[in-house]
Amino acid sequence: MSAPTTTRAPQPQGGSLFGRAPAMGAPGSKAENFTASAKRLLGRLRGERPLLLVIIALGVASVALSVAGPKVLGHATDVVIAGVQRGALDFAALGQVLGWVLGLYLASSVFALAQGRLLNNVVQRFVFRLRAEIEDKLHRLPLRYYDRQPRGELLSRVTNDIDNIAQTLLQTLSQLLSAVLTVLGVLVMMLVISPLLALVALLAVPLSIVITRVIGKRSQKLFIAQWKDTGALNAQIEETFSGHELVTAFGRRAEVEEEFRDRNEKLFGASLGAQFVSGIIMPSMMFLSNLSYLALAVIGGLRVTTGAMTIGDVQAFLQYSRQFSQPLTQAASMANLLQSGVASAERVFELLDAEEQEPDPAEPERPAQRRGRVEFERVGFRYEPDTPLIEDLSLVAEPGQTVAVVGPTGAGKTTLVNLIMRFYELDAGRITLDHTDITRFDRAGLRGQIGMVLQDTWLFGGTIRDNIAYGKPGATEEEIQAAAKATFVDRFVRSLPEGYDTVIDDDGTNISAGEKQLLTIARAFLADPSLLILDEATSSVDTRTESLVQHAMAALRSNRTSFVIAHRLSTIRDADLILVMEAGRIVEQGTHAGLLAAEGAYHRLYAAQFRRPATD
Template sequence: MSKNTRRGMGGHGPGRGMVPGEKPKDLKGTMKKLLGYMKAYKFQLFFVLIFAVGGTIFNIVGPKILGKATTEIFNGLVSKVSGEGGMDFEKIGRILLFTLSLYVISALFSFVQGYIMTGISQKMTYRLRKEISLKINRMPMNYFDTKTHGEVLSRVTNDIDTLGQSLNQSATQMITSVTTLIGVLIMMLSISPLMTVVALLILPISIGLISIIMKHSQKYFRGQQEYLGNVNGQVEEVYGGHNIIKAFNKEEDVITEFDETNNKLYDSAWKSQFISGMMMPIMQFVGNLGYVVVAILGGYLVIKDTIEVGDIQSFIQYVRNFTQPIQQVAQVANMLQSTAAASERVFEFLDEDEEDQTVENAVSVEGLKGNVEFDHVHFGYNPEKIIINDFSAKVKEGQKIAIVGPTGAGKTTMIKLLMRFYDVNSGAILIDGHDVKDFNRSELRQMFGMVLQDTWLFHGSIKDNIRYGKLDATDEEVIEAAKAARVHRFVQTLPGGYDMELNEEASNVSQGQKQLLTIARAILADPKILILDEATSSVDTRTEIQIQKAMDTLMRGRTSFVIAHRLSTIRDADMILVMKDGDIVEMGNHDELIAKNGFYADLYNSQFEKTTSIA
């Protein structure tokens, strides 16, 4: 399948992405998997728990001791007014110093647990990114044929970042919030059970409001993650095809299409953030009502000598500390929704079906010569629509086989089947008599070298790009491969020579030079079977001659499959397979096929006539 077809299938739409407003399909299962990943850090998590609880306890004790200082000041003022004495500043100072020490220890504990938890979350995200990176290499081609690039990239970037950030914040906040709730409740009861009961009356209101807000915000968080992936997909696609968009004056169409997706992202993000943001002001309002009730009731109990004046101050602080963790739990609940949504997308990707990489009693590629046989092959990307019908051919080692035919005839598809990017629906493909399904995929593909129409070079030195064909090759072997590919002289003229860095798109060298570098890479790999797919279709005639000479060197002594539209380049092929609508309609060498005066002759003559008319 071509690149254009693949993009067409993926498109700009959601593809198999999430439906707007869809809740996590398996919240419990997702969180269980997440906890399973966190088991690897249980020792560190234990210390996070200890330091978080310890820091919270020291923080909780502070207000009650501080209340004693307030009581001392109040008693001192009363005594001074009545003429019975004055303030005990030394005692007040000791109380304040002790309170300060508690808060310092609490801050240190919080710092340590934050440091440890940040390390855990970053290790988790590192591990997940690594697993996704490895997973991508094990995924079948049909997965990427139905997904946009941005949707896949979103799993590695946005979803894992969201997971890491929300995990870091939510885990420690949940521990401290629960500890604070329990500790504050105990301290409140120790001051006044009656005031505690009154203060707790705000809980049903708070819980009711939280549940309503969570219910409404959950679907928007899910939609936000989905549309973020779609926006990324469009940006990546537009960036990659920027020149084409400019050439066809499609800027307005692209902007309109982007605006539609961006507006959906804005809508879901705005709603999720606004609804979740409503929690704080609502909870603060409910909390303030509680303060008023506590102040009135506390004053009454002081008059009755049930509690001390400082206890009112302590209790009001505890009421504030009691409502705060409720707010935090609400925020954590929202963060956990983001965590669940992101985690589910990541785990969905990690759980996708993989190619079977290994085979029991796999055939070894050692000693194989490169004889290939297609035995009544039937195949369709969609099993209900077969596009390769009863394809049969035998290729001997060292032969140069050309596959020709109109666009859509199935030429490139046959190569994908040969390398097991896809498996045949029926029939078999044999290499030296062994079914390709009996090889381990990775070992099977070591037998092949490919030079494609769409050259792929990565950001790095020319030397490293050539060495990609054989990672343990010496500098001398790299240079010899470059000489064989007729690219050595050109490289020497570049600043830095073989150490010159190619940019991200490799646009600092010409298309023909890129093609020669990929040929050098294939020469260095020294494959048994060579595949050349339209390798000269995008270069000028002079460069094509250079590439053709380099390819002749590369094909010497190897079984070669050449896909070509320019039939003049494959006249010397040992066998030409002429394909039409998924079938081989003719087979033979150039002279034999011309003599038949059939479909191949029509193709060849039409190209010759076109060339003559242009001339």
């Protein structure tokens, strides 16, 4: 695999239309650790401990009142039976008992509502912090990470997986707490009423645990596959629609649709399998619950006939048996949700655990005077450890010089300027800006002195004024219009009905490609950097506009060092220094006239570009 010289690192081909790399960091066999991931997820809730204690207290109160209900209601049944036997029903006593039952259930509901409200606040704050942490993490990741990460897969982790974690926490924390407390409370009440019947009810518990664990292990792998396939499908959809024009132009619609069908079928199979396997838990638990209920009813009836128990106690115990099996069944049915949520947590944790770029120095340096002098001192760099790209490269760009970098595709031109921006870290040597090693700058301070215009334009949804002002927050209207006039943006903006208030979308579909490029150039000029980097910045501009922009840049280059990457050699004839690169090395340097006279690599490039077509 050969190392490229564009902003992207080498990427293996296959798997998608444009040869994007497969999802990096997608859940694999090593990441499938449910217990560790679940502990880590819950451990992140430690900051909410005071509120969690209040939530637990409310849960205990709610469950305690709810558990007391059947016992009191059983007493009402005994009052009715006693009244029938006496021939006179004590309505006052019955009304009092039923009033207590109503009060218990009403209070239990109030506590449960308060618990749910507080829990929702805790979970939403947790998700808020998690999203903020991921946002900060994304800014600390090196460019290499994004080079190998399909955008759709990354977006799936940041959006779908976090939403899934939130839903899992909301639904499981409350229900699990309620289930545990209900089981404990009901067990105590069953032991008080009849230890024998309690023992019969407990016989179903080991079977429930075995069934849940066996099915849960199978569903965990399927849920991980489901979310992995979801990310892959999102990546393919995002890539296809981003390159919709290219797909249409090359007639690859059928191939794209076929790939979508294949990925959609894989996701369908994984989702169907995960939901089916996890869905077996609920019917299995219900079957065990019904068997237990039948056994309790028979044994309880026999004990009533012998006088060992009252009908009210049997009624209360049967209610407790349902309450006892219901939380077990509920907990088992949540196994699929837990598996899905923890699988999403694993994917988010993999993103949070990704290797970060080197931190900025604690006390960054700033040169006393911004002049724009750049020096490469025996620089070495490679995208892959076993594939050298730039080795032992040295050069000096003096303040105010225009340095043009030319060479064939793959020579290392764009890589050269990316190293100045510290998009990648050097393997050897160093780069200095105004005699200060760029690693001694903080990245924001370094890039604040550099203006960069790429061949691929980037605009955001907003007005033309906002897009220009992006280069200098707080810029005045006069500064914005001065930059627009210097780069000939003003001339086409004035022709628009709303002028600088014209709203463009993030793709800039309502203005031409050349106008988009002019906007990005105006943005860089407004920033007034000491160092200007133009990577094929005029490639999308028509010939007349290109000539105007060249004149504007010539005036603005005074006291500003400029690096110009160009394939059209006609645009860099007036450069102070032309560097000719081949295979990561500078093979020639000099002025346009001098390099032509030398009849070397530059002469061959120039001749190839301006050679007349052969005619008969």
